[in-house]
Amino acid sequence: MAKLSELTANEDKRVLCLGNEAIARGAIEAGVQVFAAYPGTPSSEISMALNAAAPELGFYAEWSTNEKVAMEVAFAASISGIRAMTACKHVGLNVAADVFYSFMYMGCKGGFVTVVGDDPHCFSSQNEQDSRWLGVSANFPIIEPSNPHEAKEFTKLAFEISEKFEIPMLLRSTTRISHARADVQFNKYESNFKDGEFEKTSRFKCLPAIARANHPKLLEKIEKIKEWIPESGLTVVEDCSDNKFGIITSGISYAYVKDALKELKLDVSILKLGMVSPLDEESIIKFSKDKENIIFIEEVDPYLEDRISALLIQNNLYPKIHGKCSGATKRYHELNYRIVAEALSKIIGGEIPSVAEIEEAVEGTKEFIPFRPPLFCAGCQHRAAFYELSKVVRKNNGIFSSDIGCYSLDPWVTDTIVCMGASIGMANGFARVIKDKPIFAIIGDSTFFHTGLPALANAVYHKANFNILILDNRMTAMTGFQPNPTESIPIEDVVKGMGVEYIVEFDPYDFENGKKTIEEALKHEGPTVIIMRKICANEWWRTQRRKGEKIEVYSIDPEICIACGTCIVQYQCPAISWSLDTNTKGKKYSVIDPSMCTGCSVCSQICPVKAISKVE
Amino acid sequence: MDEEYKMVLVGVGGQGILTISDVIAIAAQKKGLHVLGSEVHGMAQKGGSVITNLKIGKKLYSPTIPIGSCKALVGLEENETLRYIKFLKPDGIVITSKTVLYPVGWKKDKSAADIAHEKIEENLEQFKVKIIRIDAEELALKAGLVLTQNIVLLGALSQIKDFPLSEEDLRSALKERVPSKYLNQNLRAFDLGIEAVKNRT
Numbered sequence: 001m002a003k004l005s006e007l008t009a010n011e012d013k014r015v016l017c018l019g020n021e022a023i024a025r026g027a028i029e030a031g032v033q034v035f036a037a038y039p040g041t042p043s044s045e046i047s048m049a050l051n052a053a054a055p056e057l058g059f060y061a062e063w064s065t066n067e068k069v070a071m072e073v074a075f076a077a078s079i080s081g082i083r084a085m086t087a088c089k090h091v092g093l094n095v096a097a098d099v100f101y102s103f104m105y106m107g108c109k110g111g112f113v114t115v116v117g118d119d120p121h122c123f124s125s126q127n128e129q130d131s132r133w134l135g136v137s138a139n140f141p142i143i144e145p146s147n148p149h150e151a152k153e154f155t156k157l158a159f160e161i162s163e164k165f166e167i168p169m170l171l172r173s174t175t176r177i178s179h180a181r182a183d184v185q186f187n188k189y190e191s192n193f194k195d196g197e198f199e200k201t202s203r204f205k206c207l208p209a210i211a212r213a214n215h216p217k218l219l220e221k222i223e224k225i226k227e228w229i230p231e232s233g234l235t236v237v238e239d240c241s242d243n244k245f246g247i248i249t250s251g252i253s254y255a256y257v258k259d260a261l262k263e264l265k266l267d268v269s270i271l272k273l274g275m276v277s278p279l280d281e282e283s284i285i286k287f288s289k290d291k292e293n294i295i296f297i298e299e300v301d302p303y304l305e306d307r308i309s310a311l312l313i314q315n316n317l318y319p320k321i322h323g324k325c326s327g328a329t330k331r332y333h334e335l336n337y338r339i340v341a342e343a344l345s346k347i348i349g350g351e352i353p354s355v356a357e358i359e360e361a362v363e364g365t366k367e368f369i370p371f372r373p374p375l376f377c378a379g380c381q382h383r384a385a386f387y388e389l390s391k392v393v394r395k396n397n398g399i400f401s402s403d404i405g406c407y408s409l410d411p412w413v414t415d416t417i418v419c420m421g422a423s424i425g426m427a428n429g430f431a432r433v434i435k436d437k438p439i440f441a442i443i444g445d446s447t448f449f450h451t452g453l454p455a456l457a458n459a460v461y462h463k464a465n466f467n468i469l470i471l472d473n474r475m476t477a478m479t480g481f482q483p484n485p486t487e488s489i490p491i492e493d494v495v496k497g498m499g500v501e502y503i504v505e506f507d508p509y510d511f512e513n514g515k516k517t518i519e520e521a522l523k524h525e526g527p528t529v530i531i532m533r534k535i536c537a538n539e540w541w542r543t544q545r546r547k548g549e550k551i552e553v554y555s556i557d558p559e560i561c562i563a564c565g566t567c568i569v570q571y572q573c574p575a576i577s578w579s580l581d582t583n584t585k586g587k588k589y590s591v592i593d594p595s596m597c598t599g600c601s602v603c604s605q606i607c608p609v610k611a612i613s614k615v616e
Numbered sequence: 617m618d619e620e621y622k623m624v625l626v627g628v629g630g631q632g633i634l635t636i637s638d639v640i641a642i643a644a645q646k647k648g649l650h651v652l653g654s655e656v657h658g659m660a661q662k663g664g665s666v667i668t669n670l671k672i673g674k675k676l677y678s679p680t681i682p683i684g685s686c687k688a689l690v691g692l693e694e695n696e697t698l699r700y701i702k703f704l705k706p707d708g709i710v711i712t713s714k715t716v717l718y719p720v721g722w723k724k725d726k727s728a729a730d731i732a733h734e735k736i737e738e739n740l741e742q743f744k745v746k747i748i749r750i751d752a753e754e755l756a757l758k759a760g761l762v763l764t765q766n767i768v769l770l771g772a773l774s775q776i777k778d779f780p781l782s783e784e785d786l787r788s789a790l791k792e793r794v795p796s797k798y799l800n801q802n803l804r805a806f807d808l809g810i811e812a813v814k815n816r817t
Contacts, residue, residue, distance in 0.1 A: 016651065123656060147652075147677075180679040181637070181653040211804045243686035254679035335797050337683030358702050359740040368732045368739055369699045371721025376663035568723045570774065574663050577718030578726050580733075588726050595762070 001045070001144075002240055006186075008053045012375040015186050019177040020150040023115055024049035025088070026155025030111065031191035032085050036070040036075035038450065040089030042122035043117035043177040047087055048480060050229040058193060063482050066420070066450040067092035069112065071099045073529050075227035077113040078168070079204055080196030083159055087115040089128045091419060095451070096601070099137045102206045103168055105214040109199075109573045111159035112168040113215040114140070118180050122300045124175075125458045126419065128332060131172055139218055142277040143234065144251035148182040154274065161232075165221050169202040172276070172279030174299065174444070176334065192551060220353065226278040234274030235283045240267045245348055246291040246319075248284070248304055250276050253297045254350055257344075259337035271461045276304065284308055286313055295347055296323035299335050311353045324337055374409060379537035379598030380405045380576035381508045382471055386512035387571060387575040387602070388414060389469065390438070392522070398438045401426045403452075405444035406536075407471050411572060414442070421451025424468060431464040431526070438522055439466035445486035446476035452460040453494070456527070460499040465526040468495075469518075473536040478572035481539050509534065541598045553597035553615050560611035567603040567612070576603065619776045620673030620683050621780050626700040627646060627692030628717045629666050632766035636667045636690065643789035644672045646696075655680035665696055672780055688776060690769050692752070694736055697705050701743045708745045711772045713752035713765055748772060748813060750816065755808040761798060764805035771809020783810060 002017035007025055009106040024046050027035065035054070054061035069089040073082035078533035088096065093116045100114065119125040135142040142284040145151040151173060154397075171392065180458075202210055229235060236559040249257050250273040261268060271287040273280060290296055294312075296305040309321055320361055322328045328343040329335060337465070341352045376383040390412040393590035403423035416426060418529070429443035443452050448470055456468065470491055476482040492503050502524040504519040513534075521528045544551055556567075557581065567576045568590050575596035579589050592603070606610035627631045634655065641651040653670040669681045686770065689711035691793045695748030714794060721729040740747050750772055752765035759768070774783040787806060794802045 014644055017702060018639070020654065146678075167798040176654055177677050179655050181641060181655060182676075182679075183641075183651050214780065252678070270789060334680075336680045336682045337678050338685065353684060354703075357706075358684050361744075362702050364700060364742055366740040368695075368729070368735055370719040371696055372663075372665040372696075372719040372733065374629075375720060479622065563722070563726070572720060572723065574718075574720070577723070580729065 004052050004056070007049055008056050008476055010188055012188055013186050014179065016183050017148070018045050019151045019173065019180045019182070020045035021049050021147065022148040022152040023155050023171070024053070025184070025186055026555065027113070028053060029086050029187055029189040030156045030159040031083055031153070031193070032159070032191065033059045033082045033110075033191075033193050034074055034084040035059070035086070036073035036089045038064050038067045038070050039476055039482045040117070041172070041479055042091045042119055042175040043087045043089045043092070043115060044479045044482070045178070046115055048482070052581065057191070059191070059315055064484060067095040068099055071096040071103075074112065075099060075103055075108075077196060078108040078110045082110040082194070082196045082199045084110055085113045085115065087117070089125065090116055090118045090131045092116075093131050093134055093242040094129075094422065097134065097138070100140065100168065102211070102287070104139050104142050104220055105168060105211055106204050107166040107218070108162060108168050109166065111162040113155065113158040113162060113171055114168065114173045115155070115173060118172060118174045120174055121423060126417065128300050130172075130303060132303045135170040135172065136277040136520070139222055140277065141152050141167060141222070141275060142172055143168045143275050143492045144172045144179065144252040144273070145177060146251050146272065148177065148180050148185050150274075151177055157234075165225055166224070167221050172251065173253050174270065188441045195417060212428050221587035222278050223522060225438075226281060227549050229278070230251065230282050232275070234273070235280045236272040237283065237287060238270040238272070240269050242267070242269065242288040243292060245269070245293045245295060246271065246287055247295045247297055248273070248287070248308060249297040250304060251298075253340070256335050256337045256340040256450055260341035260344055263337060263341045264345055264353055265347075266344070266348060266350050268344075268348060273304070279311065281305060281311060284311060285317065287318055288312055288317055291319045294319045294321055295328065295344065296321070297340055297343070298323075299331065301331060304325055320331070329543055340485065375572065375574055376406070376409050377538045378573055379597045379600040380406070381473055381534035381600075382410070383509070383571070383573070384413065384468070384508035384602045385514065385532040385598065386410045386473060387413055387606075388508060388511060389518055392515050392518045393440070394440055398440060399430050401430060402439050402442040403444065403447045403595065405447055405471075407442060407444055408614045419457055420447055423447075424455035424459060426450050427466040427468070427483070428459050428462065428464045431466045433470065433558055440469055442469045443473065444472065445470065445472040445491060445559070446484040446497065448491065449489075456500070459527040462512060467521055468529045470529060470531045470533055472533045475536055475539060475540065477536040478520065481536065483564070487537050491531055492529075500529050502528055503531070504529075505531040505533055507534060508532050509600050509602060509604055551597070552599040553592065554596045554601060554612050555592055556616045557613070558583040558589040559609045560609055562609055562611075563588050564608060566606055566608060571603060571606060580604070618670050620621055620676055621778070622669075622671050622686035623688040623690070624681055624686055624700055624703050625670065625690045626696045627666055627670045628696060629663050632763065633668050633692060635816045636766045636770045637759050639671055639786060639793045640670060640672070640781065643785040646789065647781065648783055649673060649780065650676050652679050665699060667700055669779050687778065688773065690773055690795055692769065694720065695732060697730055698736065698739055701740060702747065704743065704745045706744060709776055710740065710747045711776070712740075712747055712749055713749065713769060715753050715765060716747055720749040748816065750809065750812050755812060756794055756803040756805055759805035759808055761801035761805070764802055767805040768809040768812070771806040772813045775810055775813040
């Protein structure tokens, strides 16, 4: 990651940074004055960078409780004449959708930019949503950078377009832009921070009569932008003056096309769209007019393909269309230049090096490659809490409605994971139809404040009988240990204020007590709230090490260990593995890696033969 | 150098892959070359298998590397090296640590580790690329800091033919990147990595 001093330095310099940091720098160079966001991979580093830079540069940045609130914070600043931005992951944009569908009608004053990070291939997400559809259905102008340098430049440009047309902008990134690392040219900037001024006009009241008048005005703006795009420099035509084939692409897919053509040693005309909504109709028609074949290269959905195919028909142009419709590329997962080269070679021709021998070797060795999925960290408090829960209620004897966060990694009981806050929301429904099993909603502190609150109010109001396990690890750990309201708002006070009668708290590192607490809660009519409270083990451990504090680790006596696998196979602590050698009885035993052990002690409590103890 | 030099750095989350990827990127940038890489964050990272793509060159486009296309692989864990060796071109080179980190996939089967361990050389050789295996853990301990296994491999990497950055380029980038408190151990680890390759040939 780039250093904070590099991100804020007011100088012309090439800096190594992530695509997300380039976006943050673009916002700084554009003089963003208010920034609000909720974390979510792959967008979080934008917000981390801007939250870190804000105090130094004198603008306002916050970690909001959810994406909707974040967008509202930025929206109010914008209509008060202030440059404002929000950033979220693709599914976060859904949470904010209620805001922007109406916000678009009203238009903005200070430049307003929403950055959305899509995640083709689901590297860290529950779906592959293509946010371009969401943007276009709300009439957001959408720009799509194809590399980290463009990500920075497009962010700056987005503020300018937004102010020029008084329209909120959507900048769409994807994981491979956001988490690309490159040397990016930073430029000098001027920021003119000012106090907001709110002009009392009816356009910000979204009442039916006003909305009815605002809608055509929004569409007029879109038409004006459409006319302006050809002069914006956002559309790039690389014309090779051969009319047989033309490729239309945007964003990261453009980069794959460039490398694929290099691999194939082909020269083909490319139309690269920087703005994907509204479409640069003039340039698209000019490009397509003489082409016999148009090839669309884009990730996940056929967004450009569907929209541009319609546009061509409307203009009586009938080139042969290649894309998702012809199976050239798939409608799921990410692309790379080899996938694109294979697709292009089938349409245009050209050779790509064979990988048959490599694939054969992969086939011959794959049985030896061990499964290594992401896991709870060593000492993770969630592992302890879930283990205790699974000992009280076995998976088949309960319904476990979980949520989004590190605890999604639970290997024992979890039945459902849908979206932020759905744990409690769905438990409300399970409580109406599942009568023979206890129902658990499992939710983290950050997710609880994000969208858990309305669902809890629903449960109390309708007297839904289920148990809510709130895993309070004091931060939003999954996305990089961000702070959230649990720092200053005690969850027990909130749930008490909402009318929950049975509220208990426990320390998950005390195995027997953890089990007892959950067992006891089951005897009470729901909604009950069980709060697990323990700081994130990973963050605690890193802090201790940074401070040079000693960590009291545990070890296993090889002679007492009976290799039953309780600590390894059942509890699955990553710090514990089987020995490579054997003990005096000629048996393998389990070993704790002292460089990973956080000293949580849970393994020593669950070991049936008490072979594990603290290293003195 | 060629128009672009493609490599992958692989291992397990927490082994210091991003640190060496940073050092290489800093060194390349100082030399006036462009850098483009791609890494994995969030859910995908936690103790899981990690791969970072890195390209160095004059004109770079896509940040990822498909199978059969890169020149060098640096592996911080042997089994991860085997998982990702397919990304190398036939004339590519592997620099891998002999370190084994116990994956969850082996936990049920006590003998899986032994079998995989016995077969690792044979399995790697199926890919018909040049392989340099280094006892990075032993050398890092010799350097005085077990966490410098990544730097040992970086030293080894500097000795590869065609690698666009020199020993000195990397050493000066290393000085910028690692905490000054541990600089001596890191420089020592770097030198031990260089020696390991030199003694071999």
